[in-house]
Amino acid sequence: MNNSLKPSSAIRNFTFLPVLLFLFFPVSTLRAQNSQGSLIEYAVSMENPNNHYFHIVLNYSTSGEKSVQLKMPVWTPGYYMIMDYPKNLINFNVTGSSGNKLIWKKSSKNCWEINTESEKSVRVTYDIFAFRTSVADSFLDDGRGFISPTGIFMYPEGKKDHPVIVSIIPYEKFGEISTGLDPVPGRKNTFYAAGFDVLYDCPILAGNQEILRFETGGIPYTIAAENLGKIERKKLIEDYRKIVETSTSLIGEIPYKHYTFIMMNKGMGGLEHTNSMAVFSNRLDIGSSELSGGWLSFIAHEFFHLYNVKTIRPIVLGPFDYDRENYTDMLWFSEGVTSYYENLILNRAGLFTMEDVFRELKISISNYENIPGHLFQSVAESGFDSWMLFFNRSENASNTTISYYDKGCAIGMFLDLAIRHKSGNNRSLDDVMRTLYKVYYKGLNRGFTNAEFREVCEKTAEASLAEIFDVYIPTTAEIDYSKYLAYAGLSIDAEPVETPGTWIGTNTRDEGGNLVISRVEWNSPAYNAGLSPNDIIKEINGEKATAELLNNILSSGNPGDKISITISHRDITNNVEVMLGRKTIKSFEIKLLPNPSPEQIAILNNWLE
Numbered sequence: 180m181n182n183s184l185k186p187s188s189a190i191r192n193f194t195f196l197p198v199l200l201f202l203f204f205p206v207s208t209l210r211a212q213n214s215q216g217s218l219i220e221y222a223v224s225m226e227n228p229n230n231h232y233f234h235i236v237l238n239y240s241t242s243g244e245k246s247v248q249l250k251m252p253v254w255t256p257g258y259y260m261i262m263d264y265p266k267n268l269i270n271f272n273v274t275g276s277s278g279n280k281l282i283w284k285k286s287s288k289n290c291w292e293i294n295t296e297s298e299k300s301v302r303v304t305y306d307i308f309a310f311r312t313s314v315a316d317s318f319l320d321d322g323r324g325f326i327s328p329t330g331i332f333m334y335p336e337g338k339k340d341h342p343v344i345v346s347i348i349p350y351e352k353f354g355e356i357s358t359g360l361d362p363v364p365g366r367k368n369t370f371y372a373a374g375f376d377v378l379y380d381c382p383i384l385a386g387n388q389e390i391l392r393f394e395t396g397g398i399p400y401t402i403a404a405e406n407l408g409k410i411e412r413k414k415l416i417e418d419y420r421k422i423v424e425t426s427t428s429l430i431g432e433i434p435y436k437h438y439t440f441i442m443m444n445k446g447m448g449g450l451e452h453t454n455s456m457a458v459f460s461n462r463l464d465i466g467s468s469e470l471s472g473g474w475l476s477f478i479a480h481e482f483f484h485l486y487n488v489k490t491i492r493p494i495v496l497g498p499f500d501y502d503r504e505n506y507t508d509m510l511w512f513s514e515g516v517t518s519y520y521e522n523l524i525l526n527r528a529g530l531f532t533m534e535d536v537f538r539e540l541k542i543s544i545s546n547y548e549n550i551p552g553h554l555f556q557s558v559a560e561s562g563f564d565s566w567m568l569f570f571n572r573s574e575n576a577s578n579t580t581i582s583y584y585d586k587g588c589a590i591g592m593f594l595d596l597a598i599r600h601k602s603g604n605n606r607s608l609d610d611v612m613r614t615l616y617k618v619y620y621k622g623l624n625r626g627f628t629n630a631e632f633r634e635v636c637e638k639t640a641e642a643s644l645a646e647i648f649d650v651y652i653p654t655t656a657e658i659d660y661s662k663y664l665a666y667a668g669l670s671i672d673a674e675p676v677e678t679p680g681t682w683i684g685t686n687t688r689d690e691g692g693n694l695v696i697s698r699v700e701w702n703s704p705a706y707n708a709g710l711s712p713n714d715i716i717k718e719i720n721g722e723k724a725t726a727e728l729l730n731n732i733l734s735s736g737n738p739g740d741k742i743s744i745t746i747s748h749r750d751i752t753n754n755v756e757v758m759l760g761r762k763t764i765k766s767f768e769i770k771l772l773p774n775p776s777p778e779q780i781a782i783l784n785n786w787l788e
C-alpha cells in the first residue's frame with residue numbers, strides 16, 4: 180500500500196505529520212527527511228505574462244543515478260482526452276552543479292532522458308506556452324496565471340511518489356495565489372505536495388481574485404473568485420456551505436484538511452480535485468445577486484466528485500498512467516451518478532424542490548432519448564470511448580453517440596429506486612456510496628472492479644439488479660422508465676408526441692449571409708435526401724434561402740409535401756427534393772401517480788424532500 184499514490188490519503192497523512200514538523204523545524208530539515216533522501220523543487224515564474232510563457236526551473240538532487248528520465252503527463256485526470264502537453268514546451272535545458280551543460284535527448288513525445296554525468300544535483304529549465312482557456316490547460320496573461328499542473332511539471336520516472344516543493348513567483352501585479360496544495364510555513368508562495376499524484380491534483384491560480392472564506396466542521400474553505408459581480412457574498416457562502424455540509428454528511432467522513440473553490444471567469448467547464456475544484460463561470464450570472472440553480476448544480480457536481488471519482492472510484496482511475504488513455508466503461512457511474520447526486524444534494528440542502536429534481540431528471544433523460552445516438556451507443560461504450568469521442572465532437576456526434584452524464588444520471592436513479600424498493604425502503608444508493616468509500620477507499624486503498632461494484636449494489640438491494648447491469652448499462656435496449664419511477668409513486672410520460680409544424684431534420688447556422696447546415700439528423704427527411712453538414716442552402720423552392728424562409732415553409736407545410744432545395748458543397752451545386760416529415764419526441768415529464776400506495780409514498784418521502 181502506497182499512500183502517496185492516492186491524492187487524498189497523501190494530503191491527510193501529510194497534514195498530520197509534517198505540519199507538526201513545520202512548527203518545530205526549518206524547512207531544510209523537512210527536505211532532508213524525505214524518504215528518498217533527494218530533493219525535487221520547482222519554481223514557476225511569469226515575468227512577461229502577455230507573452231503567455233511560464234518559466235519553469237526544476238532543482239533535482241539525484242540519488243547518484245547516471246540518467247534521469249523526466250516525464251510530462253499527456254492528460255489530466257478527470258478530463259478524459261489526450262492533451263499532449265509537451266507540445267507547449269520550448270527551451271529545455273539542463274545544467275549540473277557548476278553550471279555545466281548536461282546532455283539530454285527525447286526518447287518519446289513526453290520523456291526527456293538526461294545524462295547526469297554523476298552530478299549530485301541537476302537544474303532543468305524550460306518554458307511552457309499557456310494560452311488556452313480550459314480547466315485542463317494552463318493559461319497566462321496579465322489578468323490570470325492558471326497552472327494546470329499536469330502540463331507544467333515533469334516527474335522523474337520511478338519517483339512519482341517523491342515529495343515535491345513548488346515555489347510560485349507571481350507576475351508583479353498579482354496579489355493572490357490560490358491552490359489546494361499545503362503552504363510551506365515561512366516560505367512565501369511556496370507549497371508542498373507529498374507526491375506527484377497530489378501535485379497533479381492541485382491546480383494553482385495566481386491573480387487578483389477575490390477571496391472569501393468560511394469554515395464548517397472545523398475545516399477551512401476558501402472561495403477564490405475572479406469576478407463575482409453583483410452576487411451577494413453572504414448568500415454565496417451560505418449556499419456553498421449547504422452544499423459542503425450535505426455532501427460530506429452523506430458519506431460521513433471528510434478526506435481533506437482544507438478545500439479551495441477556484442472560480443475563473445470567461446471560459447467553460449469545471450474540473451474536480453480532491454481538495455479543490457477549478458471552474459469557469461460562463462454559466463454564472465454576475466448581474467444577479469443570487470446564484471442560479473444551474474450554477475449550484477454545477478458546484479454540487481464538482482464538489483461531490485471529491486467522493487465519487489476521487490475516493491470512490493473505478494480501479495483504473497488512480498493510481499494513473501499519465502502516458503496514455505486510462506480506459507474504463509464506468510464513467511456513467513463516476514460522472515453520470517455524480518450528476519444524479521447534484522440533484523439530491525441540492526434537494527437535501529433545501530436549494531432544490533422536488534419539482535426541480537423532476538425537471539432536471541426529465542432534461543437528462545430527454546437529452547439522450549430524443550437523439551438517434553441512443554440507438555447506437557450504450558452508456559458503457561460512451562464512457563469507454565470518451566477519449567476520442569466525447570470532448571472532440573463531430574457534426575455526426577448526436578447521431579451515433581450519447582452523453583454518459585445524461586444516461587448515467589438515469590441509471591443512478593434506477594439503481595437508487597430499485598434498491599429502495601427491493602430493500603423495503605431500508606437502504607438506498609447512499610448506502611452503496613458509503614460502502615464503496617469504506618471498503619475500497621479506506622479499507623483496501625484502491626478502486627473497485629465492475630464486478631465488485633455490482634456486488635455492492637446487489638448486496639445493498641438484497642436482490643438481483645440484472646436488468647440494470649446486464650441490459651440498460653451495456654446495451655441500447657429500450658428502457659422501462661415507468662417501472663422504476665412507479666417504485667416512488669411517480670409516472671413518466673414516455674409516449675412519443677408529434678411536435679407542431681413539419682420537420683426535415685436539419686440544424687442551420689448563418690455564415691456570412693449564407694444559410695449553412697450544421698447538423699443532419701440520422702434517418703430524417705434531410706438525411707435520406709442526402710443533405711449534409713456544411714452544405715450551403717442556396718435556394719428553397721426557387722427563392723433565396725434564409726433561416727426565416729425555411730422556418731415559414733416548415734411551419735406552414737404539411738407532412739408529405741415536397742420542397743426543392745438547391746445546395747452547394749465543394750463547388751458542386753445540386754437540386755434536392757426533400758419530403759416534409761413530422762418530428763416526434765417524448766417529454767419524460769415526471770408526475771405523481773394519482774393513487775400511490777403507502778409504500779410508494781414512503782419511498783418518495785425518503786428519496787426527496
Ligand SMILES: [Zn+2]
Nearest residue numbers: 480484514517
Ligand atoms: Zn463531473
